Amino acid sequence: MRKIKQANAVLKIAHRINSLKDVKKVLKVPTFNIPVIAESLEKVIKEHPDSKKLEAIQSRRYLRPRKDKPYRKRSDQEDDNTIDKFFNKYTEVQFRMFARMSKPCFFRLYDEINDHQVFINNSGPPQRNVRIQMLVALTRLGMSGNGDTNRRLALTFDISHGSVNTYCNRFREAVKSLEPEYARWPNEEEKRKILHKHKERYDLHDCIGFMDGSIIPLYRTPHFHPDKFFSRKQVPAMQSVFICDADLRVLYHESGHYGSSNDPGVIMNGLLLPKVPQFFPNNEYVIADSIYRKTTWCMPIKKESDGLTGSDKKFNNYLSKARVRVEHCFAALKGRFPSLEGLRYKLNKREDLGVHTDVLKCCTTLHNFCLQHDVPAFIGEYIDQFCKKHEADGTFHEAVRSYYADADIDANAEYENSPLLDFYGATNGVP
Numbered sequence: 001m002r003k004i005k006q007a008n009a010v011l012k013i014a015h016r017i018n019s020l021k022d023v024k025k026v027l028k029v030p031t032f033n034i035p036v037i038a039e040s041l042e043k044v045i046k047e048h049p050d051s052k053k054l055e056a057i058q059s060r061r062y063l064r065p066r067k068d069k070p071y072r073k074r075s076d077q078e079d080d081n082t083i084d085k086f087f088n089k090y091t092e093v094q095f096r097m098f099a100r101m102s103k104p105c106f107f108r109l110y111d112e113i114n115d116h117q118v119f120i121n122n123s124g125p126p127q128r129n130v131r132i133q134m135l136v137a138l139t140r141l142g143m144s145g146n147g148d149t150n151r152r153l154a155l156t157f158d159i160s161h162g163s164v165n166t167y168c169n170r171f172r173e174a175v176k177s178l179e180p181e182y183a184r185w186p187n188e189e190e191k192r193k194i195l196h197k198h199k200e201r202y203d204l205h206d207c208i209g210f211m212d213g214s215i216i217p218l219y220r221t222p223h224f225h226p227d228k229f230f231s232r233k234q235v236p237a238m239q240s241v242f243i244c245d246a247d248l249r250v251l252y253h254e255s256g257h258y259g260s261s262n263d264p265g266v267i268m269n270g271l272l273l274p275k276v277p278q279f280f281p282n283n284e285y286v287i288a289d290s291i292y293r294k295t296t297w298c299m300p301i302k303k304e305s306d307g308l309t310g311s312d313k314k315f316n317n318y319l320s321k322a323r324v325r326v327e328h329c330f331a332a333l334k335g336r337f338p339s340l341e342g343l344r345y346k347l348n349k350r351e352d353l354g355v356h357t358d359v360l361k362c363c364t365t366l367h368n369f370c371l372q373h374d375v376p377a378f379i380g381e382y383i384d385q386f387c388k389k390h391e392a393d394g395t396f397h398e399a400v401r402s403y404y405a406d407a408d409i410d411a412n413a414e415y416e417n418s419p420l421l422d423f424y425g426a427t428n429g430v431p
Contacts, residue, residue, distance in 0.1 A: 137171030231259030
């Protein structure tokens with residue numbers, strides 16, 4: 001076989017030499033009918049068994065035959081079994097471990113977003129049951145630390161880890177449609193109710209709410225400006241600002257600022273300051289921490305460094321009884337959605353900040369939604385769990401005491417006189 005190939009190669013070379021026009025006749029190789037002989041040799045080479053084996057090998061990408069695993073089409077029965085397990089077999093407490101809300105509240109949320117366009121495919125197979133997609137997204141919002149991973153959720157719900165992100169993105173897009181109703185600044189009628197409630201409960205005239213900043217930690221340090229995201233808590237984080245009322249309802253929130261920013265810096269460089277004439281047209285104001293500057297719309301607690309008199313201390317204690325509600329709001333929000341204590345999303349470029357702000361908006365909207373439709377005792381339970389968790393860690397987050405030390409306020413006076421204790425006495429902190 002080798003000799004045949006060599007002979008064929010020699011004939012091809014001779015044929016090419018003879019075909020040259022500018023070669024001298026003395027160099028021409030005397031051959032007879034070279035193309036016919038070369039064609040015969042090519043035929044012999046192709047028909048040889050070794051050549052056929054080589055051709056077969058070259059025609060395949062893999063030497064061994066592939067055993068393709070068929071696509072497993074999910075049946076409706078599997079969805080029915082999953083729904084039956086969560087909604088019928090699980091108790092109310094077990095269900096809230098996943099959904100972070102009661103079953104009636106979950107179904108109310110389902111009725112609100114079930115018909116959203118994001119859950120409808122214009123082509124191809126239909127999507128997974130919307131209730132299952134909601135459970136996956138809510139479970140992720142309610143997990144923190146190593147448990148907040150796609151693969152663990154994929155094992156829990158028997159889905160691919162890539163579907164976890166898909167379901168969460170759809171859910172956030174659907175919840176975004178509820179923001180104009182549940183996460184907005186109150187209208188005139190709602191303002192009158194809030195002002196009346198604050199006057200009756202705290203004897204504060206024209207007080208619309210309570211303002212404070214909150215740090216949203218990040219699981220990983222961002223790739224851009226990592227030094228600017230480093231916060232006073234010694235972790236990478238985003239800075240945000242919240243305004244809530246006495247019922248813990250978030251009236252305004254803003255996030256996406258560097259973690260190194262202080263609370264007044266967020267106000268000066270954020271979106272709230274240009275909206276002050278619109279939000280506070282009739283001399284309304286908010287009560288804030290002593291770090292904020294006193295303005296017509298912001299009444300901060302007086303600083304101890306200014307030299308407090310006896311009346312000043314009484315004034316601080318008087319305001320602190322009301323201002324503590326914003327700390328309870330943080331505890332209720334982060335207690336219901338622990339993922340806010342360490343967002344596990346990539347942050348490689350500035351555009352990725354949109355995902356983090358969307359997650360916070362989603363949690364805030366759901367927080368207000370649950371305040372309106374969920375059992376009130378659950379709020380006290382989440383606050384209690386949040387405070388106990390950080391008290392056991394030795395950090396005891398700003399939700400209760402350490403914040404007041406920074407604000408030069410007597411923590412015991414503010415906490416022990418809080419309406420939250422009456423709330424616990426009525427509900428015992430459990431459902």
